[in-house]
Amino acid sequence: MSKQIQVSGLDAYYGGHKAIEDVSMTIEPRSITAFIGPSGCGKSTFLRTLNRMHEVIPGARVEGKVLLDGEDLYAPTVEPVSVRRMIGMVFQRPNPFPTMSIYENVAAGLRLNGRVSKSEMDGVVEESLKGANLWNEVKDRLSKPGAGLSGGQQQRLCIARAIAVKPQVLLMDEPCSALDPISTLAIEDLMAKLKDDYTIVIVTHNMQQAARVSDRTAFFNLAEQGKPGKVIEMDETSRMFTNPSEKATEDYITGRFG
Amino acid sequence: MTTIQHISTGRRVKDRIVQGLVYLAFALAVVPLVSVLWLVISNGLARFDMEFLTHSMRNIGARDAGGGAYHAIIGTLEQVLLASVISVPIGLLTAIYLVEYGNGGRLSRAISFFVDVMTGIPSVVAGLFVLAFWILFLGMPYSGFAGAMALSILMMPTVVRSAEEMLRLVPGDLREASYALGVPKWRTIVKVVLPTALTGIITGVMLAVARVAGETAPLLLTVFFTDSINNDPFSGPQMGLPLFVFDQAARPNDTAIDRAWTGALTLILIVMLFNLVARLIAWWRSPARGR
Amino acid sequence: MTTKVEIREGGPATSRPAPRRTSSEGLFRWLSTGSGIVLLGIMAAIAVFLVAEAIPALSANKANFFTELTWDPNGSLVFGIGALAFGTVLSSAIALVIATPVAVGVALFISHYAPRKLAAGLGYLIDLLAAVPSVIYGLWGVAFLVPLLKTPSEWLNATFGWFPLFAGDGAIGGKTMLAGGIVLAIMILPIIAAISREVFLQAPKMNEEAALALGATRWEMIRMAVLPFGRPGVISAAMLGLGRAMGETIAVALIFPATFGISFQILTPQGNSIAANIANGFGEAGDIGRGALIASGLVLFVITLLVNMAARMIINRRKEFMKAGT
Structure with missing residues (x-):
C-alpha cells in the first residue's frame, strides 16, 4: 500500500510571491526521501503541496503536476480532502487534539469515514499505536488526554493518528525539531520500521538525521532572499553526502552556509 | 492502478449543508439591520425638517402635527457630555491603576473582575440606583444631571476597558526611557504614557458615548419628561432624544408616530456619527496608515 | 468588608530609579487607586440603596413579593414579581434559543468561511446591530415585526397547536412573547457573535491543520478542532447574552402588552417582564409604587449579577488555561 510520487514543473505561490519554482522529482515507494536546505528555501512548502495542504493558507496556489502512481492530484475532479486521506502528514510541533483522549486521537481520522464497529476500532487503535512504538507506554491510559503525554510521545501519537487511516504516503515536516535527542532517536527508529510499508518524505534541518534515515536526499536552495526556492540536486543519500555533484550542496553539507 | 477515491456523498452533503447554514445565519443577522435602517430612514424622512430640529413640543396638543425634538436633542447632548465628564476621569484613573499600579494584586483583580461584571448591569438598574440614591434618598429633583449620573455608570466599564487596553499597548521601553531620565513615575504616566495612548482612549470614549446616547430606560427614571426646552441640566426635568422617541411612540396617533420615527432617525444619525468619528480616529492612528 | 490596599513597586517596567516619594507621586497613586475603589463602591452602593428604598414598599406589601x-x-x-419574573425568564429563553445558533453561525462565518479580506468589514456590520438604540428596536418591533409575524403565528398555531408553546384559542399574533423574544434575540446576537468569533479565531491553527491533514472536510475540521476548543467561550457568551436579554427594557416595554399572568402561550397577545414593568409602571407610581419597582429592579440586579459573574468566571478560567497552555 505504498505509492510512487512523480512531480513535474511545480511552482507554488503565496499570493503574488513565488515560493518554489519548477520542481521536478520522483519519490520512490517503500523508501525514505529527505529534503534538506537552508531556512526559507521552500522545502516545507513543497512538502505541503504533495498532499494539497499548501492551499489551506489563504491566497496560496500551485501550478504544475503531482502524480500519485500516475494520477494527477491537482486534476480538477480530485478533491483535496481525498488526497489528504491518502497522504498523511506529521507536523513540526506535536499537535494532538487537546480535547480528545489518546484513543480518540488515534481514532479521529477513521471516524470521519463512516461507522466502524467498536471491536474493529479497538483493533485499529492498538495496531496503530503499536506501529508508532507507543502502545506499551499508553495501553493503560488510553482514555487520558493526549496532551498529557511528553513531547516525544505526543509526536508518536500523531504518527499513530496519521497511520491509523492507512495512507499511501507519510509526509513529515521536521518531526523531531521540537524534541529532545532520546525522543528523536525513538522517532528515527520508528521511521526505519515504517518504511517497509509506506512511502516516507521527511523535511529536516538536521543533516545527520537525513544521512542516518533517508535513502534519497533532495537539496533545496534559493538564489537570494525573496527569490523562489529550487531543487539544486537530488540523489542517493550516500552519494549526496560523500560526493555531491554541485558546489552549493557540498558547501551546505559541510556547513559553509545555511 | 487504483484511482483516488472520492469522499462519500454523505460527508460532502453534510459539509455543503453546514456551509449553507453558516451563510444563512449571517444573512439572518444582517436582515434586521437592513430592515431597521430602511424603516427608520423611510419613515423618519417625512418629518426630518427644520421645524423638527429647532422646535420643542411645547403647546403641541396630543393630535397636532408639527412640533420637534430640539429640547430632546439639547437634553441628550448635555446629558452625554456630563456623563463623560463624570465617567472619563474615574474610568481613566482606574485603568491607570490597573495597568501601572495594580500589579495583579488582590484589589486590582477584584476591580478588574467587577468592571467586567459592571458591563452587564442592566441600564434600567443604573437608572433605579440614581432614583433610589439621588432622588429618593437625597431628595434631589429629577434633572438632566441625574440622568447623566445613570449614564456614567453605564459608560465607566467601557471606558476602563478600552483605556486599559490602550495603556497596555504603550511599550515598556518608553516608560523605562523616561525613568532613566529621572522623571518620577506619575509624571512619566502623564507626560509619556497618556499622550502615546491618547487617540486610542478617545476612540474608546467615543464608542462608550455612542452606546449610552441611545439609552432610554435610565433617563426615564431620572430626568423624567418635559415638552419644553430646558437648557439647564441641573434643575428640573429635561428631555432626551431616546426618551422623546419612547414618549411619542406610546401616543396612539399618526402625527406622534411620525415624530417618533424622525426622532429615531435623528438618534441613529447622532449615534452613528459618534461611532464614525471613533472609527475615523482609530483609522487615522492605525499602524496600517504608517502614521 | 475590609479592603487592604497593597502598595507595591513597579509597573510593567522592570527596572527604574528608586522613587523620590514626592507628594505629587503619592497623590497621583492615591487618585488612581481611589478611582478603582470608587468603582467597587458604586457596585456596593447600587445594592445598598436599592435595598434601602425597597424595604418600605416591601413591608407595606400584603402579598408574597416573590x-x-x-x-x-x-x-x-398587593404586588409581587411572580408573573414578571416568569415573563423575564421566558422571553430571555426564547431570545437565547434563537440567538445562540445564529450567533455561532455568524461567528463561524466570519472566522472560518468568509473571504479573509471581507471578514473584518462583515464583523463590523454585525457590531452595528449593537449600536442601534434599544428604543428603535422597540419601534421597529411594533411597526414591522408584529404585523409580519401574524400569518406565521397563525400557521404555527393551526399546525402545531398541540404543542403548549404554540397553543392558544383566542387571538393569535400581535404583541406576543414571540415578538418580544425575537427582538431580544436580535439585540443580544452581536455580543454572543463577537465573543464566539474571538474564541473560534483562537483555536490553534496546528490542530486545524492536523484535522485537515487527516482528510477532514471543512465542517469536520471545525467539529474536531474548533468547536470543542470554543465551547466554554460560547457558553459564557450565551450567558452574557442572557444577562443582556433579562435586563433589556425599552424595546420590550413597547412590545409587551403588560399582562400579569403566567402562560406558556408565546403566540397569544400577552407578555411582560420585570424591566418592561419598571418602564411602563414608573409614570403612574406613587411612593410605594416606586419602592415596589425598585424592589423588582433589585431582583433583576441580583439575577443579572449572578449570571454575569458566572459567565466571567468561565471566561477568566479559560484565560488562565490559555496562559498555561502556551
Whole structure:
C-alpha cells in the first residue's frame, strides 16, 4: 500500500510571491526521501503541496503536476480532502487534539469515514499505536488526554493518528525539531520500521538525521532572499553526502552556509 | 492502478449543508439591520425638517402635527457630555491603576473582575440606583444631571476597558526611557504614557458615548419628561432624544408616530456619527496608515 | 468588608530609579487607586440603596413579593414579581434559543468561511446591530415585526397547536412573547457573535491543520478542532447574552402588552417582564409604587449579577488555561 510520487514543473505561490519554482522529482515507494536546505528555501512548502495542504493558507496556489502512481492530484475532479486521506502528514510541533483522549486521537481520522464497529476500532487503535512504538507506554491510559503525554510521545501519537487511516504516503515536516535527542532517536527508529510499508518524505534541518534515515536526499536552495526556492540536486543519500555533484550542496553539507 | 477515491456523498452533503447554514445565519443577522435602517430612514424622512430640529413640543396638543425634538436633542447632548465628564476621569484613573499600579494584586483583580461584571448591569438598574440614591434618598429633583449620573455608570466599564487596553499597548521601553531620565513615575504616566495612548482612549470614549446616547430606560427614571426646552441640566426635568422617541411612540396617533420615527432617525444619525468619528480616529492612528 | 490596599513597586517596567516619594507621586497613586475603589463602591452602593428604598414598599406589601402575580402597589398594596419574573425568564429563553445558533453561525462565518479580506468589514456590520438604540428596536418591533409575524403565528398555531408553546384559542399574533423574544434575540446576537468569533479565531491553527491533514472536510475540521476548543467561550457568551436579554427594557416595554399572568402561550397577545414593568409602571407610581419597582429592579440586579459573574468566571478560567497552555 505504498505509492510512487512523480512531480513535474511545480511552482507554488503565496499570493503574488513565488515560493518554489519548477520542481521536478520522483519519490520512490517503500523508501525514505529527505529534503534538506537552508531556512526559507521552500522545502516545507513543497512538502505541503504533495498532499494539497499548501492551499489551506489563504491566497496560496500551485501550478504544475503531482502524480500519485500516475494520477494527477491537482486534476480538477480530485478533491483535496481525498488526497489528504491518502497522504498523511506529521507536523513540526506535536499537535494532538487537546480535547480528545489518546484513543480518540488515534481514532479521529477513521471516524470521519463512516461507522466502524467498536471491536474493529479497538483493533485499529492498538495496531496503530503499536506501529508508532507507543502502545506499551499508553495501553493503560488510553482514555487520558493526549496532551498529557511528553513531547516525544505526543509526536508518536500523531504518527499513530496519521497511520491509523492507512495512507499511501507519510509526509513529515521536521518531526523531531521540537524534541529532545532520546525522543528523536525513538522517532528515527520508528521511521526505519515504517518504511517497509509506506512511502516516507521527511523535511529536516538536521543533516545527520537525513544521512542516518533517508535513502534519497533532495537539496533545496534559493538564489537570494525573496527569490523562489529550487531543487539544486537530488540523489542517493550516500552519494549526496560523500560526493555531491554541485558546489552549493557540498558547501551546505559541510556547513559553509545555511 | 487504483484511482483516488472520492469522499462519500454523505460527508460532502453534510459539509455543503453546514456551509449553507453558516451563510444563512449571517444573512439572518444582517436582515434586521437592513430592515431597521430602511424603516427608520423611510419613515423618519417625512418629518426630518427644520421645524423638527429647532422646535420643542411645547403647546403641541396630543393630535397636532408639527412640533420637534430640539429640547430632546439639547437634553441628550448635555446629558452625554456630563456623563463623560463624570465617567472619563474615574474610568481613566482606574485603568491607570490597573495597568501601572495594580500589579495583579488582590484589589486590582477584584476591580478588574467587577468592571467586567459592571458591563452587564442592566441600564434600567443604573437608572433605579440614581432614583433610589439621588432622588429618593437625597431628595434631589429629577434633572438632566441625574440622568447623566445613570449614564456614567453605564459608560465607566467601557471606558476602563478600552483605556486599559490602550495603556497596555504603550511599550515598556518608553516608560523605562523616561525613568532613566529621572522623571518620577506619575509624571512619566502623564507626560509619556497618556499622550502615546491618547487617540486610542478617545476612540474608546467615543464608542462608550455612542452606546449610552441611545439609552432610554435610565433617563426615564431620572430626568423624567418635559415638552419644553430646558437648557439647564441641573434643575428640573429635561428631555432626551431616546426618551422623546419612547414618549411619542406610546401616543396612539399618526402625527406622534411620525415624530417618533424622525426622532429615531435623528438618534441613529447622532449615534452613528459618534461611532464614525471613533472609527475615523482609530483609522487615522492605525499602524496600517504608517502614521 | 475590609479592603487592604497593597502598595507595591513597579509597573510593567522592570527596572527604574528608586522613587523620590514626592507628594505629587503619592497623590497621583492615591487618585488612581481611589478611582478603582470608587468603582467597587458604586457596585456596593447600587445594592445598598436599592435595598434601602425597597424595604418600605416591601413591608407595606400584603402579598408574597416573590410569588404574587398581580401588581397593584398603588392601590390595594398587593404586588409581587411572580408573573414578571416568569415573563423575564421566558422571553430571555426564547431570545437565547434563537440567538445562540445564529450567533455561532455568524461567528463561524466570519472566522472560518468568509473571504479573509471581507471578514473584518462583515464583523463590523454585525457590531452595528449593537449600536442601534434599544428604543428603535422597540419601534421597529411594533411597526414591522408584529404585523409580519401574524400569518406565521397563525400557521404555527393551526399546525402545531398541540404543542403548549404554540397553543392558544383566542387571538393569535400581535404583541406576543414571540415578538418580544425575537427582538431580544436580535439585540443580544452581536455580543454572543463577537465573543464566539474571538474564541473560534483562537483555536490553534496546528490542530486545524492536523484535522485537515487527516482528510477532514471543512465542517469536520471545525467539529474536531474548533468547536470543542470554543465551547466554554460560547457558553459564557450565551450567558452574557442572557444577562443582556433579562435586563433589556425599552424595546420590550413597547412590545409587551403588560399582562400579569403566567402562560406558556408565546403566540397569544400577552407578555411582560420585570424591566418592561419598571418602564411602563414608573409614570403612574406613587411612593410605594416606586419602592415596589425598585424592589423588582433589585431582583433583576441580583439575577443579572449572578449570571454575569458566572459567565466571567468561565471566561477568566479559560484565560488562565490559555496562559498555561502556551
